[in-house]
Amino acid sequence: ASDAARLALVFQGGSLWAMLLSLLWPVYPYKPARRAVTALYRALGDMAADLVDLATSRLTDAVRGEAAVEPWPGLDRQRLDDAQQKIVQQLALLDGATQRFIAARRG
Numbered sequence: 001a002s003d004a005a006r007l008a009l010v011f012q013g014g015s016l017w018a019m020l021l022s023l024l025w026p027v028y029p030y031k032p033a034r035r036a037v038t039a040l041y042r043a044l045g046d047m048a049a050d051l052v053d054l055a056t057s058r059l060t061d062a063v064r065g066e067a068a069v070e071p072w073p074g075l076d077r078q079r080l081d082d083a084q085q086k087i088v089q090q091l092a093l094l095d096g097a098t099q100r101f102i103a104a105r106r107g
Contacts, residue, residue: 029090029093030090032086032089032090033083033086033087033089033090035086036079036082036083036085036086036087037083037086037087039079039082039083040079040080040083043079
């Protein structure tokens, strides 16, 4: 009976330690990918707002045409590539963790 009580106390102590660590030291594994996608959506939103402003403005057709073909500074190929790379990295980490879990379950 004392072994069972000691085992229960060790289990409870480990559980409390895990809860304390998760509260004081949070881990956000998706944060880099979320930030990259958020920046991409913000740039797309800015581009859409600029297009609405451009469509509703009283600019001449020539000026409106020139403004429509200028690139938006927030939406560049580098930002798209960064978001894609971070998502692929996150998926690779998850895939690796999944493969390790399956291997541990079999082994």
